């Protein structure tokens with residue numbers, strides 16, 4: 296476990312059990328009388344078509360734990376409740392979940408359900424997100440907020456006003472000054488009294504990767520001058536009482552409570568000024584930014600870690616608001632936050648399989664002997680070889696490597712000129728490999744080929760170099776004998792992971808057992824990417840037409856293995872992903888079926904009949920784009 300820092304980033308949800316597998320405690324430190332769940336057992340149940348109750352889902356697989364979501368929500372709420380009580384704060388905390396972090400229907404519905412006892416609401420940033428938030432909140436607590444952020448046109452604002460008519464506690468947050476005119480006009484037209492918020496562009500700047508939204512040059516929010524103009528316009532329209540919320544967001548992954556308190560303090564000053572100017576202020580919305588410790592280092596100097604826990608975060612916020620409001624004798628506002636990453640990151644694990652690894656090939660010479668090999672070289676190359684040999688005899692190993700490289704480069708040039716044959720070139724490669732292996736200079740890092748698309752499932756690694764903990768989910772009682780990088784299925788050289796938490800450029804991995812192919816039988820090697828529940832599913836694309844993974848929802852239960860799969864969804868099929876790009880799989884199939892009738896068995900004496908050809912084609916549209924085990928390939932069936 297220490298090799299992969301599991302205790303650092305995994306606690307309290309993930310650990311290693313006595314069998315050397317990753318175990319999951321979805322309720323955190325509390326076991327609630329249940330046994331821990333063995334993640335490998337979930338993967339086997341989900342993927343094995345042969346075991347009893349096996350679901351036969353294809354990998355990659357996302358395993359969702361709704362109980363983790365519940366625990367995250369409760370932990371955040373309890374942290375704020377504790378800070379409110381201990382700092383004698385005179386209002387409460389009620390959060391909203393920004394659906395952009397993961398819009399999956401069941402994730403959002405779970406959050407609304409689990410958050411209902413403490414008025415937890417939703418944040419939307421676009422029209423479809425607003426539609427989904429509206430419909431989900433119909434089943435939630437009526438006091439829960441629906442915060443409408445993002446760029447807004449008249450349709451968006453109309454929809455938000457309709458939501459208020461439907462008694463959903465909706466707040467239209469102005470992100471652009473122009474939005475105020477639309478809000479005033481449309482609310483009059485629709486006879487709705489809106490609740491309005493303003494997003495302030497703070498001067499406090501978060502300097503990490505995720506801080507580009509903050510500071511005076513940030514993309515979003517209103518400057519102080521713009522806020523003042525909005526106040527005047529609302530006053531003139533007789534609507535200043537509608538302005539009730541102040542919002543800001545200084546960026547995701549806020550590294551320290553010092554920076555957090557600085558931003559919250561600045562916003563609290565603006566809040567108090569709005570009160571002074573006559574707005575009926577009620578809520579300070581501190582945005583997102585509550586960070587995740589992806590590498591377990593608890594450090595405020597890194598983009599992938601944070602130097603505080605939930606309690607410290609909540610206390611810093613409550614204290615900062617309180618100090619400012621007390622000084623100005625302003626009633627304490629309700630504190631709202633829009634934490635996304637901190638709520639959903641832990642709840643899902645992406646499971647994928649290493650299907651092969653670049654094997655170490657013992658260097659060989661194909662020539663019957665060294666003498667013959669030497670004779671096949673040109674005079675220059677023979678001289679290089681002579682230098683190499685003499686350096687080896689003198690024990691000058693650095694020089695040896697230099698001469699080996701010289702020989703190799705010369706032979707490559709000669710091959711390009713057509714002077715050297717392919718066998719001789721292979722022999723030169725073999726000889727140079729032997730030299731570097733003998734001198735301990737060969738690269739011990741292997742490439743593990745994984746049944747995954749990084750562009751689809753870990754897009755932030757590709758896009759912004761974000762690191763996530765990646766760990767084998769079993770065999771953790773055996774010391775890994777290899778180091779490897781991960782290479783995905785896409786035909787793209789960026790489709791590889793060669794940076795890992797802890798500043799490592801390779802990952803300790805075990806030797807693959809069994810056949811070096813997608814054999815599917817025994818000896819499979821499963822890896823898990825953890826803490827990727829936020830943003831990765833929402834941002835992932837369709838590069839090479841690899842779609843999303845299969846998904847299972849798993850709850851802790853009293854069953855024999857301590858869990859129950861409450862939902863299983865295969866990932867998008869080849870037909871599904873083709874459809875996204877406007878292809879019509881049904882028409883494509885018909886075209887190919889006619890072709891099979893025309894050119895099929897008769898034409899080529901094919902052992903496959905036309906019907907078999909057609910059903911093989913249909914199967915290909917139906918299956919997921921990822922690699923299947925050879926044993927389940929229809930040709931073998």
Ligand code: PLP
Nearest residue numbers: 544547548583584633634635636
């Ligand atoms: N609110 C707003 C306005 C955001 O832009 C974001 C994300 O950047 C969030 C909330 C969620 O932030 P986080 O995931 O860091 O909690």
